[in-house]
Amino acid sequence: QVQLVESGGGLVQAGGSLRLSCAASGRTFSSYTMGWFRQAPGKEREFVAAIRRSGGSTHYADSVKGRFTISRDNAKNTVYLQMNSLKPEDTAVYYCAAASTIVLVLRVREYDYWGQGTQVTVSS
Numbered sequence: 312q313v314q315l316v317e318s319g320g321g322l323v324q325a326g327g328s329l330r331l332s333c334a335a336s337g338r339t340f341s342s343y344t345m346g347w348f349r350q351a352p353g354k355e356r357e358f359v360a361a362i363r364r365s366g367g368s369t370h371y372a373d374s375v376k377g378r379f380t381i382s383r384d385n386a387k388n389t390v391y392l393q394m395n396s397l398k399p400e401d402t403a404v405y406y407c408a409a410a411s412t413i414v415l416v417l418r419v420r421e422y423d424y425w426g427q428g429t430q431v432t433v434s435s
Contacts, residue, residue, distance in 0.1 A: 312337065312424075313337050313339070313340070314335065314336040314337070315335050315409060316426055317331060317332070317405065317426045317428060317429040319332050319429060320405060320429030320430045320431045321431070322432045322433075322434065323431075323433055325397060325434065325435050326396060326397065327397050328395045328396075329394045330391060330392070331394065331407075332390075332391055333347075333389065333390045333407030334388060334389050335388045335390070340409075341364055341385040342364060343409040343411060343412075343424075344362070344413070344416055345407065345408070346360065346407070346408045346422060347359040347360045347390075347405060347407060348406045348408060348422075349401075349403035350403055350404050350428075351403040357372065358372050358419075359375055359405070360372065360379055360380075361415045361416065362381045362383050362415075363413070363414070364413060366382065366385070368415060369415075378394065378395050379392060379393065379394050379395070380392070380393040380395075394431070397431075399434065400433075401433050403430075403431060404428040404429065404430050405428060405431050406428045407426040408423075409422065409423060409424040410423055
């Protein structure tokens with residue numbers, strides 16, 4: 312069982328930056344692939360980024376590639392999402408998720424545990 316708590320969301324102007332954090336409970340954090348997803352009002356939850364257990368491999372949605380960076384600190388049981396050059400279309404609730412797999416996974420149904428989400432609002 313893993314419990315995930317996101318933080319770091321807020322209101323930012325277009326072009327600005329935010330760093331989201333996701334703190335995980337338990338001693339097996341390093342055994343999970345971690346992902347970030349987002350959901351805008353009236354839209355389905357969508358993949359943003361994922362990182363493998365060791366942090367050596369990552370994957371990004373095309374819409375955020377080059378602007379967002381996912382990283383993890385297994386000693387702190389924390390995964391991060393650095394978001395730069397934010398756009399109004401990045402506005403959404405951002406969710407952290409954990410998958411019990413050794414490979415990178417991109418689909419919502421492949422993740423086993425979810426946080427409660429943190430709101431990111433980008434004003435134009």
